[in-house]
Amino acid sequence: MARTFSVRRQSGFATVAMLCFFLLYLPIAALVVYAFNAGTSIAIWEGFSLRWFVSAWNNQQVVEASWRSLRIAAIAAVLATACATLAALATTHTAPYRGLTAKYAFINMPLLVPEIVTAVALLVFFSRVKLWTGYSGLGYLILAHSAFCVPFAYLPIRARLESMDASLGRAAADLYATPLQIFRHVTLPLLWPGVFAGLMLAFIISLDDVVITEFVKSSGQDTLPTYMLGQLRRAITPEMNAISTVFLLLSLSLVTVFFCLSRNRKKES
């Protein structure tokens, strides 16, 4: 029997694959390891210590930036998910009509427009608004983050909605449910895993953003990523590693929660 061509059996494939993984994860592993360095260098190991975690914890600026990041991410994720849910409800289970494709494109545009373009546009726009209103609080950052998080929240919600049986809504209507009752008792409970996934994805994306935040923030509005960027221009200490490690842990646990939730779902059906 002739075996079909498979890239997996080409010689050297495994080696290259291993090398790729190695290059991808080695720097991250090194970063995590040196977060526990007792010395002040990020390259010379001087023994194990938790001092940099303690120092980060006691660094007023780090704590403030972290708190700000979490607040922005939480509010932006909720706003983006609410918008994305409405958008998904309006664009799924409808008969195709003129302009539907255009709507998809509009909703997903932020994924395609270079971030730097959005950032500059928002900078220009918000500086006008600031001039008119005199308001210069966190609202601008929250709005900006909400905007670019919408497509990330939209995708899992839409996928979930797409896989939902359209006749369930009809069955509920047949059983005397008003449109609002249908949404509350049938659509939302079934949509919930998708909404949750969208919420978490939006949260992580917002937490991670540098470019747009850097352009939109006023002075004294550093988020954790922009604070770190600022610090890197000065002395680099393992404190950065420690902060990054905590950050990594947070993202990983969110992803794990999401993974477990979606696996439970699959078992059910």
Next chain:
Amino acid sequence: MMAAAYESGAISLEGVMKRFGDFQAVDNVTLDIKLNEFFTLLGPSGCGKTTLLRMIAGFEMPSGGRILLDGKEISDLLPNQRPVNTVFQNYALFPHMSVAGNIGFGLKMLGRPKGEIRAAVAEMLRLVQLEGRGDSAVTQLSGGQQQRVALARALAPRPKVLLLDEPLSALDLKLRKSMQIELKRLQAETGITFVFVTHDQEEALSMSDRIAVMSHGKVRQVGSPADIYHRPADRFVADFIGETNFIEADAVSIAGGVARVRLPSGVEIPATFPAGVTPSGKVTVVIRPEHAQMVAQAGDGALRGIVGDIIYLGTDTHFHVRLDDGSPFIVRRQNATNGPSEFSPGESVGIRISDNVAQIVMNQP
């Protein structure tokens, strides 16, 4: 018996139309579905049965005509405002609710008190023989059990009319037979008007009080199963319901509501005809395969031919006979005894036709 009486309703369709773009899915349908009736819409795939049912349920707005429930127009009401419930073809059970949650959903939406809902759910579970399964997840039930839950869910709010869109098509043959009996029992016990959609003529004949045969969006004939089977109004109905022999003949005379037709063999037999037509000249006569018998003496029958294929069907045997004028004719004979048939392919036989079984049909487009 039932704790409380069910209310039943009568549906009237007056010139109901449904167009999708240029396509006429339902074409000027006028029907009266009576109180307590088991009424079936029967027709081939795509003839508009589901569309008609969806208009009664309120999922689809008629492009013309009126729909009345107990004499009151309901065409403008939303689905949740009509005292009409549907059993969906794919059941459409709510996967995130238990069996009891599904069955109680309608009453909950109507804002009934919890105690009343619990009692109604318990009664429904008894009615569909699923006692003790109220807490099961619907995803853990077999197809037949899901079907029962769908029925109970639609019956629980005590609708005046129950609409069923091919509810048994996803079940295997044995289960389908037992669910057919179950459905008949439920209908008799509740007295609710059932509007049942199927494309299975056997199912329609065995279950219905009356049947409307549809094709291409039009109703071709409405009548009792025996009417539809023995007195088909036109060629389409005769062809769609059961197996049929069509014979081209000449109408000779009419007397007392019965015509005499001359078969190609020259023999004259009596034939009934649909109301409102006067057969004359060339007509088509329908003779069911079980209304003909084969005789060894070719001269003894009303028709003559040569035996072709012999198909053994267990309870019956079908003899495919080629008549003298070349047209095919099927004779069905019940296998009353074991053993080989006394006829064999190639043999010349006569066909005798039972008395008063021939029916003239119109050749409608």
